[in-house]
Amino acid sequence: MEEQLRSEIVRFIGTHQGNHLPESSIAYFEQPLVGFSAAADPIFHRYRQIIGPFHLLPDDLLSGAATSVSWVLPISSAVRESNRVQTDLPSREWALTRTYGEQINGDLRRHLIAWLGERGHAAVAPQYSPLWKEFSETPVGIASSWSERHAAYAAGLGTFSLSDGFITTRGIAHRCGSVITTLALTPTLRASVSHLSNCLYYHDGSCGVCIARCPVGAITRNGHDKARCRELVYGTAPEKLSEQYGVAQTGCGLCQTKVPCEARVPVL
Ligand code: SF4
Numbered sequence: 026m027e028e029q030l031r032s033e034i035v036r037f038i039g040t041h042q043g044n045h046l047p048e049s050s051i052a053y054f055e056q057p058l059v060g061f062s063a064a065a066d067p068i069f070h071r072y073r074q075i076i077g078p079f080h081l082l083p084d085d086l087l088s089g090a091a092t093s094v095s096w097v098l099p100i101s102s103a104v105r106e107s108n109r110v111q112t113d114l115p116s117r118e119w120a121l122t123r124t125y126g127e128q129i130n131g132d133l134r135r136h137l138i139a140w141l142g143e144r145g146h147a148a149v150a151p152q153y154s155p156l157w158k159e160f161s162e163t164p165v166g167i168a169s170s171w172s173e174r175h176a177a178y179a180a181g182l183g184t185f186s187l188s189d190g191f192i193t194t195r196g197i198a199h200r201c202g203s204v205i206t207t208l209a210l211t212p213t214l215r216a217s218v219s220h221l222s223n224c225l226y227y228h229d230g231s232c233g234v235c236i237a238r239c240p241v242g243a244i245t246r247n248g249h250d251k252a253r254c255r256e257l258v259y260g261t262a263p264e265k266l267s268e269q270y271g272v273a274q275t276g277c278g279l280c281q282t283k284v285p286c287e288a289r290v291p292v293l
Pocket residue numbers: 186187188223224225226227231232233234235236284285286287291
């Protein structure tokens with residue numbers, strides 16, 4: 026069943042009619058990565074200490090939860106290239122991926138709930154749960170009651186970075202998501218040495234390229250200033266570009282492009 030579900034996610038993204046820029050055949054996303062973690066994995070309890078007591082357990086979201094299914098949708102090389110030349114604000118292609126690509130990510134969540142349901146397994150998307158909430162003042166800054174990146178880490182898909190991103194075998198430029206299901210699946214091995222080991226800075230103290238890429242100084246050798254980042258991502262960038270690009274959300278992603286971890290694990 027693991028391979029069936031993985032293939033279904035790959036098929037869905039590969040054949041989604043909307044998976045391309047409006048005026049061209051350039052895809053938003055390339056082939057997804059998929060991983061599984063056991064709902065009973067103690068790591069979800071640790072997240073309540075690391076992120077905050079408000080972070081939900083799989084069983085809080087779905088009674089009888091057995092597996093958290095995570096995926097990573099790597100942003101295509103053409104979209105990444107368009108953002109590499111940007112220095113202050115994201116490219117139009119990046120902004121369209123943030124808006125329309127995320128809609129496809131939502132379609133995938135809904136599709137998997139239906140697909141699993143047809144096979145007799147209950148499923149929920151934490152992102153769409155009434156229990157999903159955002160908290161602005163926590164010891165780790167702005168945080169939500171379910172972190173897609175932490176779920177992806179639990180499912181062995183990568184590690185965190187100096188820029189607060191998530192570096193997978195296909196790099197840091199991606200969108201990710203998850204559903205929780207009562208279907209029991211074999212968990213994917215977490216092969217990384219630590220939760221930070223894919224980032225060159227944490228590996229050997231080198232790199233730091235993302236620091237210079239951030240136009241508002243939100244990344245330093247001490248980490249990522251979420252509030253400063255959000256001012257650009259949800260404030261300045263949409264204010265300046267929404268009308269021109271025709272989308273409400275533009276993202277930014279400058280720290281995810283023209284960096285050694287853009288499309289690979291740079292440590293390997
Ligand atoms: S650019 Fe370098 S320091 Fe920044 S997240 Fe990527 S690997 Fe880490």
